[in-house]
Amino acid sequence: MKTQVCIIGGGPSGLLLSQLLDRKGIDSIVLERKTKDYVLGRIRAGILEHGMVELMREAGVSERMDRESFIHDGTVISYGDEQFGINFKELTDTTVVVYGQTEVTRDLYEAREKAGGKIVFNVESVVINGADTDAPFVTYTVDGEQQRIDCDYVAGCDGFHGVSRQTIPLDVRREYEKVYPFGWLGILSETPPVHEELIYASSERGFALCSMRNENLSRYYIQCSLSDKPEDWTDEAFWQELKRRIPKEAADRLVTGPSIEKSIAPLRSFVTEPMRWGRLFLCGDAAHIVPPTGAKGLNTAASDIHYLYHGLVQFYADGNTEGLDTYSGKALARIWKAERFSWWMTSLLHRFPDQSEFDLKMQQAEIAFLRSNHAAQVAMAENYVGLPY
Ligand code: FAS
Ligand code: PHB
Numbered sequence: 001m002k003t004q005v006c007i008i009g010g011g012p013s014g015l016l017l018s019q020l021l022d023r024k025g026i027d028s029i030v031l032e033r034k035t036k037d038y039v040l041g042r043i044r045a046g047i048l049e050h051g052m053v054e055l056m057r058e059a060g061v062s063e064r065m066d067r068e069s070f071i072h073d074g075t076v077i078s079y080g081d082e083q084f085g086i087n088f089k090e091l092t093d094t095t096v097v098v099y100g101q102t103e104v105t106r107d108l109y110e111a112r113e114k115a116g117g118k119i120v121f122n123v124e125s126v127v128i129n130g131a132d133t134d135a136p137f138v139t140y141t142v143d144g145e146q147q148r149i150d151c152d153y154v155a156g157c158d159g160f161h162g163v164s165r166q167t168i169p170l171d172v173r174r175e176y177e178k179v180y181p182f183g184w185l186g187i188l189s190e191t192p193p194v195h196e197e198l199i200y201a202s203s204e205r206g207f208a209l210c211s212m213r214n215e216n217l218s219r220y221y222i223q224c225s226l227s228d229k230p231e232d233w234t235d236e237a238f239w240q241e242l243k244r245r246i247p248k249e250a251a252d253r254l255v256t257g258p259s260i261e262k263s264i265a266p267l268r269s270f271v272t273e274p275m276r277w278g279r280l281f282l283c284g285d286a287a288h289i290v291p292p293t294g295a296k297g298l299n300t301a302a303s304d305i306h307y308l309y310h311g312l313v314q315f316y317a318d319g320n321t322e323g324l325d326t327y328s329g330k331a332l333a334r335i336w337k338a339e340r341f342s343w344w345m346t347s348l349l350h351r352f353p354d355q356s357e358f359d360l361k362m363q364q365a366e367i368a369f370l371r372s373n374h375a376a377q378v379a380m381a382e383n384y385v386g387l388p389y
Pocket of ligand 1: 008009010011012013014031032033034039043044045046047101123126157158159160161162163264265266283284285286292294295296297298299301
């Protein structure tokens with residue numbers, strides 16, 4: 001087989017790139033390790049920045065998002081029983097969209113299938129060959145048969161555990177990592193959200209987040225130990241702990257119910273540089289990971305796709321490689337700012353096992369400064385709604 005762009009990974013990054021390229025007449029093939037149902041079964045991000053929303057529009061997949069998503073003008077930050085709002089709209093004249101990554105991915109799959117897009121599921125043993133030559137090709141097996149795709153470029157959209165990043169030689173790659181000493185236990189429940197906006201809660205017992213997917217589907221998280229397993233937590237234990245970490249007036253009105261999904265995500269900050277090696281481009285979680293506190297994971301994947309898409313369109317239009325040659329530098333410039341913000345939000349709101357009394361005082365002072373200082377709130381809001389592409 002031959003294609004112009006071979007895309008490894010059928011998550012939001014790979015599907016969005018394939019859909020955008022298709023609308024410009026650029027051919028791609030998506031190789032996905034799992035089944036579509038498995039990919040759609042992952043419960044992940046919930047907040048879309050303005051830039052991601054615009055990309056969904058440009059990809060022609062925004063109709064259901066426009067119909068079913070929530071627009072949020074701001075968020076609540078609480079510590080103990082104290083709470084205050086950050087009004088993104090007033091501070092930045094920008095809002096965020098609440099629409100689950102699962103729905104984004106579902107819409108993209110539907111669009112690719114409608115357009116006759118080529119997606120190969122259940123692929124195994126994917127190998128990216130000749131990425132540092134002018135004739136790269138990808139080999140893989142499906143149903144026990146070895147296959148080969150010759151292509152102009154390879155987009156590594158295969159997430160943190162994929163093969164793309166590993167294809168870049170160790171003497172070329174530089175990796176930066178910070179692993180946090182806790183995880184997030186998340187549940188999904190068919191209950192009405194506790195508040196019309198998100199509540200990011202800091203408490204002496206640890207962090208909690210009250211989020212949502214729609215008016216009767218809520219997403220809650222509590223900071224948990226890395227040694228915890230989802231089965232260690234009954235629903236009742238989760239709800240009781242969540243109530244201890246959010247303001248009393250929210251805890252009193254919290255509607256609880258059975259969890260329909262329960263999982264633990266580890267938290268890490270991770271970046272690999274460069275994000276290009278020859279004709280291989282890394283996008284999204286294949287190149288970088290953020291702790292989900294700042295809701296930047298999916299949204300930094302989006303800006304990567306924006307840069308790569310425009311670089312490929314420019315190349316196929318007139319052979320100009322300027323966009324491709326500047327991809328890694330441009331993507332990393334925005335990624336590092338998102339890494340900083342995600343690390344800052346995580347440091348601000350979580351309890352760290354080795355925290356000293358002084359560290360706690362600094363955390364409380366940082367929250368008090370954010371509560372009282374306009375410039376601090378503008379800075380937080382500008383990062384949360386998304387820095388420019
Ligand atoms: P993805 O990991 O989503 O997709 C990669 C795809 O590649 C997968 O479908 C995988 O099956 C496939 N693949 C892997 N190896 C392959 C191979 N060798 N061959 C072919 N295919 C292969 N972000 C937030 O903003 N908020 C959150 O709350 C949040 N929670 C998260 C929880 C978890 C457990 C994880 C892992 C991430 C979370 N994220 C969150 C971040 C998440 O939303 C990512 O940023 C987003 O999925 C990035 O999308 P992709 O880059 O497409 O990577
Ligand atoms: C979510 O709804 O899953 C969500 C929202 C905001 C975050 C992280 C996760 O910062």
